[in-house]
Amino acid sequence: MRQELSLNLMDTHAGGDVSRIVLGGIDPLPGKTVRQQMEYLRDDADGLRRLLLEEPYGIPEMSVDLIVPPSHPDASVGYIIMEVMGYAIYSGSNTICTATAVLESGLVPKEEGRQSFMMESPAGLVHIEAQVHDGVVESITCGGLPSYIDTHRATIHVPSLGNVTYSVAYSGGFYALVDATELGFHLTLDEEADLARCARAIVEAIQAERGFSHYTLGDVGPLPFLHFMGPVEQVGDHFYRSRSATYVHPGVICRSTTGTGTSARLALMHHEGRIKPGDRLETVSLRGSGFIGEFIDTRREEDHDVVENTITGKSYVLAHSRTVVNCEDPMVDCGGLHHILSDGHD
Incomplete structure (x- = not known):
């Protein structure tokens, strides 16, 4: 049996x-x-x-x-x-x-x-x-990883796109940050497939040209993320909003703007002198959902201005x-799985 x-x-x-x-x-x-x-x-x-x-x-x-x-x-x-x-x-x-x-x-x-x-x-x-x-969990606020800018406004030639300007932040992974408007995008849902193709081309071009190293973690692998940035508007005292989209290589546009993508944006806005501690940024996805990042403070570590931040969102x-x-199912690959599965009586 x-x-x-x-x-x-x-x-x-x-x-x-x-x-x-x-x-x-x-x-x-x-x-x-x-x-x-x-x-x-x-x-x-x-x-x-x-x-x-x-x-x-x-x-x-x-x-x-x-x-x-x-x-x-x-x-x-x-x-x-x-x-x-x-x-x-x-x-x-x-x-x-x-x-x-x-x-x-x-x-x-x-x-x-x-x-x-x-x-x-x-x-x-x-x-x-x-x-x-x-009794309902209405929101979760979590500490974002300390984030910093590795590269500011570099240029790379992408065969299908021409020259593309990008910055790179670390916020739990290395992110390429690109201006969506410069690439002809309005960050609407009907652009999702085109955004994925564009991001894939940029990420693969960056991966082929260079690698990145964290100042304490060292080599954390090839750059896996790209964040499309829409225009930033001020919608209240110390409160900003921007349409955004995050790509995960290979081939995925996230439904949300992602917490690490929002942390990366905060690092870039600080680097460019556009926010101060206590300011908040709401990133808004292609589907209209959002996360709120708050810029808490900065500290200096090994020639980097490291941004402390929090991310707030709601989960359902x-x-x-x-x-x-069922490992007998031909559609199921149980390789690398048998030795960690318990017998079902947890």
Whole structure:
């Protein structure tokens, strides 16, 4: 009789980006820290990411977040982020979704009003502030990774586009930042396919020409992200808004503007002298959803002005499910998966 293997999942979304939270069904992973557990999945057990982001279970536009035990005593939970490009050490939208899921699942008891707790990402501790009203998680504010500008207004020749001006920020991954208007875009939903093609050409040209190194992390891989920037308008005291779109290589335009994309924008606006501590920027996606980034402060580290920031957004629960993993199904590749799946009795 075939043993049934299954995963306990909660599907959520923030700004339109779906994050599939894995709450149970995976055996404890080797590694003393969340970062080491992420590296184990990346190097030895990539089957979970591929299973849930590929047919028949998922699509590349989704993300997966695996709940794991934290290693830091101040953290309530740990989580590992999986995307089409691989394993991000941090993501704003995934953090907002995961924080909502741990509250809705009871892993962190919900408290009416404003409550704070810590989660451990592969990048380290993340401070979470949740606003709960009548038992509903109305918003999550999380600390964005300290962000800085690596490159300001460089030019690269892209065969299908000509010369393109771009900046590069680090905000949890390296982002190419380009002016959407200069490339002929208005950042409307009907442009989504063209935005993806344009971004892919620019990212591949940058990857072919140069690499990037973080001042403490070193080589974190080829540049995987591009952020299209619309015009910035001031809509209130210390409050700005801009249409935006984030691309993840290869081939995905995110439904939301992404938290790390918003952090990258804050770093660029600070570098260009356009915002001050306490200012907020709302980035608005092709679908009209938004995240709000707040510029908190800066510090100087190894010749970089590093921007401290927070990201605020709302996540919605889409589904609770127990997903059956049938390795006899020819559409399912269980390679890199057998040794981490528990027997379904979590």
